[in-house]
Amino acid sequence: MAPSLIADSFVSLAALGGLLILIGAIRDFDAASPLTRRFLFGLHVLSLLMVSRVLSWWTGLFIFEAATVMAAGLVPLATVILAEGLLRRHAPKVTKWIVAGGAATFIVLALVPAIFAEPWRSVMLFAYQFVSFALAAHMAVTRDRASLSKAENQAVDRVALSLLLILPLFVTDFRSPYIDMPVRLGGVAVLFLCWLLISLGQRTVSHRDTLASFVILLSVALVGAVAIGIENGLGTAALVRTATVVVCASLLGVIWKDGITLRAEQRRQSLIRHLAEDRIDDPLGFLRELQNHPLVEGALQLGEPELVDFDLPALKALFIDQPLLRTAQIQGLTETDSEQLAWLLEKYEATHVMLVSLHPFRLVALNMPSVSATPGAETELKVVQRMALLISQRSAGHD
CATH class of the missing domain: 1.20.1070 (Rhopdopsin 7-helix transmembrane proteins)
Structure with a gap:
């Protein structure tokens, strides 16, 4: 040959x-x-x-x-x-x-x-x-x-x-x-x-x-x-x-x-497309569609019934102050808040939890370990969190 x-x-x-x-x-x-x-x-x-x-x-x-x-x-x-x-x-x-x-x-x-x-x-x-x-x-x-x-x-x-x-x-x-x-x-x-x-x-x-x-x-x-x-x-x-x-x-x-x-x-970029293309007049529909995107696939919606074992007033105060929290931030919180966040992340096997609605109080927990190495993706996640919160406030105002 x-x-x-x-x-x-x-x-x-x-x-x-x-x-x-x-x-x-x-x-x-x-x-x-x-x-x-x-x-x-x-x-x-x-x-x-x-x-x-x-x-x-x-x-x-x-x-x-x-x-x-x-x-x-x-x-x-x-x-x-x-x-x-x-x-x-x-x-x-x-x-x-x-x-x-x-x-x-x-x-x-x-x-x-x-x-x-x-x-x-x-x-x-x-x-x-x-x-x-x-x-x-x-x-x-x-x-x-x-x-x-x-x-x-x-x-x-x-x-x-x-x-x-x-x-x-x-x-x-x-x-x-x-x-x-x-x-x-x-x-x-x-x-x-x-x-x-x-x-x-x-x-x-x-x-x-x-x-x-x-x-x-x-x-x-x-x-x-x-x-x-x-x-x-x-x-x-x-x-x-x-x-x-x-x-x-x-x-x-x-x-x-x-x-x-x-x-x-x-x-x-699918998160950005989610903001640009999906409906913004239905908070629950927006969150359900969010769960289908690859970066946050399998995200869990947590309402007050799912959070009954937690100190709700303290949890609300924590997320009002910091609407998006991740595993790496546990050490920087007070002892009570760090225990709450650690338990929340461990219970739902999540790396990130974000506030998406105040009335009613609702969180979304998701597992996205790769975000720790991609700051751009985490910035997009912050945008999604803010958009979800604004949609819920807009819906509450119309009601």
């Missing part, structure tokens, strides 16, 4: 993993918007390319070879379609004719057996992809920045940045008797694209931070690969393959971690 085949397959499968993570993250946000559909089209085309090329290498079946050529021919079309959506303007007619005509041409050429089509088909495909990517990059560079928002400009900048990396690395995907590359590097470019796009969900991360992270990751991975190569006496080709595999594995791990971070952020 050729070492280059193993390395090429790993790189392509790692790129496929990054694409699937990115597709899942995008679908979680807004799968129905026109721009999202353009993104997903391009990502699905790249995914098809990664899968078909690996199956083609390992099976040698014509159907997978044809699918690989078709997908490769669709990549430039998907790139320009995405560029139009991001820039909110149509591509020049010449660009449209080139990418649309090229895609149709390679769908037809994909059906020609390799024995008749190579090497001229690969040369044509390389020229077509290079020209198309250059045209898409030109659209991004010459855009009217004033007509786009800051977020839109940031997205365009990151796609354009990825194209600058994709262009040279995709050259290595075309085998030539004159240039013998130890491994195809197109998958590395795809992984970098996935990282740039998934980092768009982290608004506080700048281009400089992203590039600095990439340089650090790349440097560490290369140092690790060199150490492995020296220890095992690897030649130049084997060292390049090892470095590429290490870089791809590292990038995939970072993309997976960022994907988890985005999903966690989405779950955290």
